[in-house]
Amino acid sequence: MRYSSVAVLLLFAVACYHYIPAEPGDVTPGDQVRARLTSAGAQAMRSYFGPRVNNVDGPLVRWDDNGVSLLVETYVTRPGFPATTVADTVRLPPGQMEALERQVVDVPRTGLAALCVAAAATAAVLATRSFGGAVHTESPPRPGNILVFRIPFP
Numbered sequence: 001m002r003y004s005s006v007a008v009l010l011l012f013a014v015a016c017y018h019y020i021p022a023e024p025g026d027v028t029p030g031d032q033v034r035a036r037l038t039s040a041g042a043q044a045m046r047s048y049f050g051p052r053v054n055n056v057d058g059p060l061v062r063w064d065d066n067g068v069s070l071l072v073e074t075y076v077t078r079p080g081f082p083a084t085t086v087a088d089t090v091r092l093p094p095g096q097m098e099a100l101e102r103q104v105v106d107v108p109r110t111g112l113a114a115l116c117v118a119a120a121a122t123a124a125v126l127a128t129r130s131f132g133g134a135v136h137t138e139s140p141p142r143p144g145n146i147l148v149f150r151i152p153f154p
Contacts (some may be wrong), residue, residue: 016109019101024063032103033060035068041096048074048090056090057103067093068100 019034027033035056037045045053061069069091077083 016106016113017103018106019103022100022102027060027063027100027102029060029062031060033058033068033070034101034103035070035092036098036101037092038096038098041092041098044092044096045090048072048088056092061089063100065094067091068097 017032022033035041037054037056042053045056049056056070056072058070058072061071063069069089072088072090074086074088075083076086
């Protein structure tokens, strides 16, 4: 029972995504999107994400004639304190964004990954059943007794 629950949870945890071009009517606030930045946009976002930023990913907050707003997570570090995650909204004017892309589930890759997880879980269950386990005596072990495990090799 426990193995099957773990296998089902793993199957639902596996998902592969890709991005497709989005138009203003294709996405609504809350949809996961990626903004591909122009060089001016990358320059403006350096203060948030460092020098090697080319894209900004996050849920869409708003998309209008003035640009796009995305909810992003940034990490704040201060000497003597642990790093902290901060949620912030960044605004990208039209000149800073080359394109906006919508995140969608890649069904073939997700199916293949789920199949691999299911096969691995099945193999693990079969391996534990075929290689044995504890040798059971007629009475349960008492303190001081030793449980013997055997692993038969062909």
